Amino acid sequence: MIAQRAVERIAEITARRHGAVVRRDGVLGRGLPKARAVVAGRRTRIEVEVAAAWGRPLEQVAAEVRQAVTEDVERFTGLGVDRVDVDITAVEPRAATGEAGGVGADGVERLAAKAPVAGPAARGFGLAGGLVLIALGAVGIAEMLRSTGLLRGQVIPQGWFGRTMVVAPAGWLRPAGIAAIVVGLILLVAAVKPRRRTHLAAGELVWIRPPAAARLAADSAARVDSVTAASADAKRRRLHATVTTFGDPSRVHDEVRTAIADRLSTVTPTPRIRVDLRED
Structure with a gap:
């Protein structure tokens, strides 16, 4: 229907x-x-x-x-x-x-209609949050290096936050700074990474989700002679069908595979079909 x-x-x-x-x-x-x-x-x-x-x-x-x-x-x-x-x-x-x-x-x-993709990533938050965390991490590591004498001068000028502000370097600044930079880089990558496709093209204007392709495959397999039960699961590029039959395994395997391939002939990308048989 x-x-x-x-x-x-x-x-x-x-x-x-x-x-x-x-x-x-x-x-x-x-x-x-x-x-x-x-x-x-x-x-x-x-x-x-x-x-x-x-x-x-x-x-x-x-x-x-x-x-x-x-x-x-x-x-x-x-x-x-x-x-x-x-x-x-x-x-x-x-x-x-x-x-x-x-x-x-x-x-x-x-x-031209656009293919459906995954929900929008939080690009604004990812970019801003990533840059802020990377900056904070760099400041923390720089303060740690300054406290050990490996870096000279003020990392945060006192004039930025008032002359009464004093940054006291602590031992946790180095690991916290590294962690902040790593998390910031992860946020940046997530923000700019292209969104993945969620549907399979089933013609010029129609897209279906992999579970819908699995239901179509199971319906096609169930119509093959000697098949008493059929089920299937699918990903974007893989489809696995399991059928129960009392017929000749070689014949049923080939007919089920052909029936599924014909039913999904317009689906792009074409999934790899695997058929497992169980004796009834």
Whole structure:
């Protein structure tokens, strides 16, 4: 069964890729484009709310969005689309910027949808916190070196904090300074490290999580003749299926592997498939 939110997500991405549709971030909740879908069996009804760029006939924009949403939802989900209502609730002076996805057959420039990634890292805190900890660690080590005579002069000028301030070097400053520098470097690396991908691409507009790929694999394996039970678990680049069967192990192994590979043929990156058999 196709989830309602999956249909809504496909409709939103499709509408966003239209060259005359402007993406607007929402202050509370979802921004625009925003879709609402009702799924009943193998049929669906969709309502899409969009903001359009100034200068394009609104009737034409609504018709093109309606057609594109209908085609993409039917193509990617297999559901029949009974109706698509397009509400243009705002007109913007210019289109929002995005990654160009080329020009479609209808002559409309489309925007490429971005793949989902892990939640945003605390970049501001990581950068600021890392730099502060590295500075404090350097000061602590420098004060320790000054107390042993290896470094001359004031590390912290008294004028910075008032003439009454006196920094008294202690034995714990060296390990504390080293620890502060190490933690600061870790925060800096975490802040600038690219966020990892969390989904597998399942076509041009659809992404699925590895557990969803595992459920698809288990369903495909369970449909093979002589298989009485099937389960699977998946990572981004690995899928392990376990099946229980009373049939010929060699035949069942090959058929299960082929069935899973066919079901996940559009998934990128293609996972490595391992099949374990258990006798029933």
